[in-house]
Amino acid sequence: MSRSTKKGPYIDENLLKKIQKGLGSKENPVKTWARSSVIPPEFVGKYFQVHNGKVFINIFATEDMVGHRLGEFSPTRTFRGHGQVVKRVLEKT
Numbered sequence: 001m002s003r004s005t006k007k008g009p010y011i012d013e014n015l016l017k018k019i020q021k022g023l024g025s026k027e028n029p030v031k032t033w034a035r036s037s038v039i040p041p042e043f044v045g046k047y048f049q050v051h052n053g054k055v056f057i058n059i060f061a062t063e064d065m066v067g068h069r070l071g072e073f074s075p076t077r078t079f080r081g082h083g084q085v086v087k088r089v090l091e092k093t
């Protein structure tokens with residue numbers, strides 16, 4: 001279920017304060033655990049480090065990302081394939 005349009009998008013207050021202070025440069029990205037925060041137009045051109053449960057993923061916010069959540073750009077799962085093709089299986093065919 002989506003958030004009410006009356007309330008507006010969820011933007012983490014601490015992130016907004018840090019961006020308004022001037023943080024978010026390439027040398028000093030904003031480190032955050034707020035994966036559910038929506039990217040507003042004020043975040044465009046800023047650098048973030050979003051936690052994926054294990055490490056921080058570097059993200060540069062662009063215009064195409066506005067309206068999406070920060071967590072969408074730092075995957076939490078690593079796909080390792082559906083199984084490995086073994087050499088002996090290839091020799092039989």
